[in-house]
Amino acid sequence: MRRKGEISRKTSETEINLSIDLDGDGTADLATSIPFLDHMLNLFARHSGVNLFIRGQGDTHIDDHHLAEDLGICLGEAVKKALGDKGGIRRYGAVSIPMDETLCNVAVDISGRPYLVYHSSLKDRRIGGFDSSLLREFFKAFTDHAGITLHINVLYGRNTHHMAEAIFKAFAHAFKEAVTVERKMSGVLSTKGSLD
Ligand SMILES: [Mn+2]
Numbered sequence: 001m002r003r004k005g006e007i008s009r010k011t012s013e014t015e016i017n018l019s020i021d022l023d024g025d026g027t028a029d030l031a032t033s034i035p036f037l038d039h040m041l042n043l044f045a046r047h048s049g050v051n052l053f054i055r056g057q058g059d060t061h062i063d064d065h066h067l068a069e070d071l072g073i074c075l076g077e078a079v080k081k082a083l084g085d086k087g088g089i090r091r092y093g094a095v096s097i098p099m100d101e102t103l104c105n106v107a108v109d110i111s112g113r114p115y116l117v118y119h120s121s122l123k124d125r126r127i128g129g130f131d132s133s134l135l136r137e138f139f140k141a142f143t144d145h146a147g148i149t150l151h152i153n154v155l156y157g158r159n160t161h162h163m164a165e166a167i168f169k170a171f172a173h174a175f176k177e178a179v180t181v182e183r184k185m186s187g188v189l190s191t192k193g194s195l196d
Pocket of ligand 1: 039
């Protein structure tokens with residue numbers, strides 16, 4: 001059974017339609033109306049092997065805050081739906097990914113408990129038209145709604161675009177590892193018997 005999740009969410013600030021297939025081939029069809037996030041989420045889909053479809057719009061005439069946060073909420077909700085009872089998943093994923101002069105470590109625990117640790121001193125506040133401080137808001141909203149523990153540590157780096165790419169690529173590979181189904185394991189990897 002392919003693990004899919006779909007979310008349609010409309011508020012006075014944003015409107016988002018998002019679907020994810022955890023057992024895809026890394027295909028993405030993205031129009032979040034935040035071009036830099038399209039680029040980052042395209043990297044996430046490609047490197048994690050999920051299929052991702054997003055249509056998003058919002059009050060970006062103010063700034064990208066509401067839309068970036070709500071995209072995190074919707075990705076989190078869709079991942080939680082797609083994971084279902086989390087049967088047989090590896091639960092943990094941890095990688096160290098270089099991007100030229102940058103090195104980023106990401107560790108994931110699909111614990112059912114939301115928690116974000118985010119250590120990344122991005123040099124520039126702006127990456128093109130995007131406010132780089134919103135990456136933390138995106139991941140906070142994602143972890144809160146996916147029920148996932150996520151540690152992002154950019155150890156060092158110089159170029160802010162490289163650092164953002166390293167974060168999303170490392171997140172993708174750690175996520176891919178954590179959602180991989182171990183055929184020989186029944187139930188969930190928890191002595192509690194559940195990951196909710
Ligand atoms: Mn790039």
